[in-house]
Amino acid sequence: xxxxxxxxxxxxxxxxxxxxxxxxxxxxxxxxxxxxxxxxxxxxxxxxxxxxxxxxxxxxxxxxxxxxxxxxxxxxxxxxxxxxxxxxxxxxxxxxxxxxxxxxxxxxxxxxxxxxxxxxxxxxxxxxxxxxxxxxxxxxxxxxxxxxxxxxxxxxxxxxxxxxxxxxxxxxxxxxxxxxxxxxxxxxxxxxxxxxxxxxxxxxxxxxxxxxxxxxxxxxxxxxxxxxxxxxxxxxxxxxxxxxxxxxxxxxxxxxxxxxxxxxxxxxxxxxxxxxxxxxxxxxxxxxxxxxxxxxxxxxxxxxxxxxxxxxxxxxxxxxxxxxxxxxxxxxxxxxxxxxxxxxxxxxxxxxxxxxxxxxxxxxxxxxxxxxxxxxxxxxx
Amino acid sequence: xxxxxxxxxxxxxxxxxxxxxxxxxxxxxxxxxxxxxxxxxxxxxxxxxxxxxxxxxxxxxxxxxxxxxxxxxxxxxxxxxxxxxxxxxxxxxxxxxxxxxxxxxxxxxxxxxxxxxxxxxxxxxxxxxxxxxxxxxxxxxxxxxxxxxxxxxxxxxxxxxxxxxxxxxxxxxxxxxxxxxxxxxxxxxxxxxxxxxxxxxxxxxxxxxxxxxxxxxxxxxxxxxxxxxxxxxxxxxxxxxxxxxxxxxxxxxxxxxxxxxxxxxxxxxxxxxxxxxxxxxxxxxxxxxxxxxxxxxxxxxxxxxxxxxxxxxxxxxxxxxxxxxxxxxxxxxxxxxxxxxxxxxxxxxxxxxxx
Ligand SMILES: Cc1cc2nc3c(=O)[nH]c(=O)nc-3n(C[C@H](O)[C@H](O)[C@H](O)COP(=O)(O)OP(=O)(O)OC[C@H]3O[C@@H](n4cnc5c(N)ncnc54)[C@H](O)[C@@H]3O)c2cc1C
Numbered sequence: 001x002x003x004x005x006x007x008x009x010x011x012x013x014x015x016x017x018x019x020x021x022x023x024x025x026x027x028x029x030x031x032x033x034x035x036x037x038x039x040x041x042x043x044x045x046x047x048x049x050x051x052x053x054x055x056x057x058x059x060x061x062x063x064x065x066x067x068x069x070x071x072x073x074x075x076x077x078x079x080x081x082x083x084x085x086x087x088x089x090x091x092x093x094x095x096x097x098x099x100x101x102x103x104x105x106x107x108x109x110x111x112x113x114x115x116x117x118x119x120x121x122x123x124x125x126x127x128x129x130x131x132x133x134x135x136x137x138x139x140x141x142x143x144x145x146x147x148x149x150x151x152x153x154x155x156x157x158x159x160x161x162x163x164x165x166x167x168x169x170x171x172x173x174x175x176x177x178x179x180x181x182x183x184x185x186x187x188x189x190x191x192x193x194x195x196x197x198x199x200x201x202x203x204x205x206x207x208x209x210x211x212x213x214x215x216x217x218x219x220x221x222x223x224x225x226x227x228x229x230x231x232x233x234x235x236x237x238x239x240x241x242x243x244x245x246x247x248x249x250x251x252x253x254x255x256x257x258x259x260x261x262x263x264x265x266x267x268x269x270x271x272x273x274x275x276x277x278x279x280x281x282x283x284x285x286x287x288x289x290x291x292x293x294x295x296x297x298x299x300x301x302x303x304x305x306x307x308x309x310x311x312x313x314x315x316x317x318x319x320x321x322x323x324x325x326x327x328x329x330x331x332x333x334x335x336x337x338x339x340x341x342x343x344x345x346x347x348x349x350x351x352x353x354x355x356x357x358x359x360x361x362x363x364x365x366x367x368x369x370x371x372x373x374x375x376x377x378x379x380x381x
Numbered sequence: 382x383x384x385x386x387x388x389x390x391x392x393x394x395x396x397x398x399x400x401x402x403x404x405x406x407x408x409x410x411x412x413x414x415x416x417x418x419x420x421x422x423x424x425x426x427x428x429x430x431x432x433x434x435x436x437x438x439x440x441x442x443x444x445x446x447x448x449x450x451x452x453x454x455x456x457x458x459x460x461x462x463x464x465x466x467x468x469x470x471x472x473x474x475x476x477x478x479x480x481x482x483x484x485x486x487x488x489x490x491x492x493x494x495x496x497x498x499x500x501x502x503x504x505x506x507x508x509x510x511x512x513x514x515x516x517x518x519x520x521x522x523x524x525x526x527x528x529x530x531x532x533x534x535x536x537x538x539x540x541x542x543x544x545x546x547x548x549x550x551x552x553x554x555x556x557x558x559x560x561x562x563x564x565x566x567x568x569x570x571x572x573x574x575x576x577x578x579x580x581x582x583x584x585x586x587x588x589x590x591x592x593x594x595x596x597x598x599x600x601x602x603x604x605x606x607x608x609x610x611x612x613x614x615x616x617x618x619x620x621x622x623x624x625x626x627x628x629x630x631x632x633x634x635x636x637x638x639x640x641x642x643x644x645x646x647x648x649x650x651x652x653x654x655x656x657x658x659x660x661x662x663x664x665x666x667x668x669x670x671x672x673x674x675x676x677x678x679x680x681x682x683x684x685x686x687x688x689x690x691x692x693x694x695x696x697x698x699x700x701x702x703x704x705x706x707x708x709x710x711x712x713x714x715x716x717x718x719x720x721x722x723x724x725x726x727x728x729x730x731x732x733x734x735x736x
Contacts, residue, residue: 270725380617
């Protein structure tokens with residue numbers, strides 16, 4: 001028996017040209033972007049930069065025309081891995097392009113697609129994910145935010161939390177209860193597209209432990225959402241969310257979040273001979289190369305239309321462990337206490353990643369939840 | 382997966398599962414050469430799978446032969462199939478028709494010295510930890526001809542053997558040659574200048590390990606569903622589920638890592654060599670092997686610690702294989718040196734240029 005299958009995939013010919021295009025674009029637009037800023041990886045929000053990516057046609061490129069250019073999933077992969085390896089500020093469009101767009105393509109109405117996809121693909125309209133609530137984290141099915149029928153729409157009441165960049169986004173795709181009660185669990189949930197400028201919405205940024213304002217509390221007080229903004233079928237929200245999370249779990253963002261620290265760490269050993277550093281950096285490189293090929297393998301399977309849910313989950317689990325290992329190894333190899341104001345690029349990069357990385361195994365599903373998903377795939381549950 | 386890969390996977394899974402069982406493994410550990418098993422494997426053409434067609438082989442690529450080596454690791458095949466495959470391929474790549482029979486290799490110690498006298502070559506010296514040296518017909522060994530590195534094919538029966546075993550009881554013998562005449566002396570071809578036999582030996586062990594790790598995973602899954610404690614299968618405990626999730630992830634990583642190296646081995650004329658990919662494979666599979674062995678034993682409890690139960694045939698092999706032909710830290714250091722010398726800003730470009 002084979003638990004699951006991931007086989008090496010070859011990149012299609014011609015991707016080198018695309019890769020070079022992305023590299024020169026990055027060099028031109030972000031040539032002077034500082035190293036510590038790059039360490040922020042896909043947490044840095046820059047609407048302007050996202051717009052430029054849109055102009056180049058690099059957002060939603062796998063989507064069918066007229067929204068995208070029907071490029072392959074592997075071509076998109078090349079673009080996003082280059083952005084991440086460079087440390088480009090991609091947060092503004094990230095969620096919309098990775099998750100909301102594909103969700104709308106799969107479950108959304110023609111009207112919704114016409115209305116929303118062009119904005120995502122041009123890097124002008126930004127989305128956030130409204131799943132978590134104060135009392136519903138891992139146990140997502142227990143959410144309380146509810147929508148009541150009202151003529152040709154819904155009235156939403158409740159509260160979301162930890163919503164990344166809600167304060168800067170245009171839309172939220174929210175998971176809400178449209179019928180039944182909390183004890184119905186997976187039944188009676190639906191996804192609504194909510195325009196965050198609508199009346200009744202209060203967005204309050206929550207300062208995180210690094211001092212950044214990225215995630216938010218979002219309150220809904222009798223917010224009216226028209227019927228046309230219900231995604232897919234009423235009551236099918238849970239299945240849709242599960243499909244959505246699969247888009248989220250296997251990409252290069254799942255193992256490259258700390259890559260810029262790895263680069264700065266390697267730079268520290270330039271022209272020196274240090275056995276411990278050589279061994280540690282060799283190991284990290286082996287992990288990186290392997291994860292990349294695993295993630296590419298999943299991208300190739302996704303391309304065939306299959307849903308490699310378990311394989312994707314495996315990549316997030318391993319990828320996060322790798323990302324979290326990098327600051328530990330850096331700390332171990334270099335005897336310095338990082339200063340955050342006037343420290344070196346290395347110090348600032350370490351300081352950021354050291355703190356940020358504890359969230360990597362929480363966002364997008366905790367490690368414990370992922371392992372339970374894998375265990376189910378192995379037939380243990 | 383290619384059609385050839387699929388066929389090889391099915392063939393090897395079936396063949397090895399029929400041939401290998403606990404009794405066979407126990408006996409071979411007592412140094413009984415399982416000749417019928419070797420015969421079957423040879424008859425199925427596996428030893429010559431990678432040999433060029435003009436030398437009577439099948440000319441199958443590394444990425445497809447991955448399956449043979451993987452399944453041989455999965456079933457702990459207790460004969461030097463992998464050593465023979467690699468040696469025969471190496472000979473064939475150097476335009477030498479490989480002989481039939483058991484060929485083992487030597488590539489991880491001080492090379493032998495080739496001495497020229499009266500227009501003929503002689504070899505004297507000792508080589509150690511040779512897989513199945515005592516049962517082999519031939520040994521392909523690294524040697525020096527003056528200052529030039531060469532490979533020699535020696536008649537194993539002309540050596541004095543001192544038997545030894547690795548942790549898993551696999552034969553690892555020392556062989557002493559006294560003025561032996563090599564059957565062939567091979568100058569290294571350009572394509573192999575940066576890829577010594579050690580690189581391929583390490584690659585083969587990585588693939589074997591990935592098979593072994595998957596075997597432990599499958600074993601653990603079925604055992605944890607059968608074994609009951611506190612009135613339910615231990616598979617229902619979250620602590621066990623999470624250990625097996627970790628193991629599954631490691632198994633997948635080890636497999637992909639060793640496929641990466643196989644794919645690179647098919648492009649042997651890459652001037653930069655395939656050290657990078659083989660290091661990746663040996664490091665990653667080696668790390669997973671250690672973890673898989675501990676999780677495997679933890680999940681099995683006391684029964685796994687018995688001689689009777691089969692788990693140890695594979696866990697003990699993994700401990701041996703991860704240290705043979707370069708441990709994780711050996712390869713990590715080689716790789717790390719390259720990465721540091723290449724420069725921090727070039728790493729990404731280097732990785733992506735290599736597929
Ligand atoms: C930086 C960041 C950004 C985020 N962005 C968003 C966003 O944009 N949108 C959004 O909706 N959410 C977002 N989240 C929320 C994220 O999805 C949740 O943090 C996550 O689902 C875990 O929920 P929780 O924090 O309530 O932890 P809890 O669910 O309370 O978990 C606490 C601990 O208990 C463990 N645990 C819980 N249940 C089990 C179980 N059944 N078995 C074993 N262990 C268990 C968890 O693994 C964890 O270790 C973000 C979080 C972070 C940190």
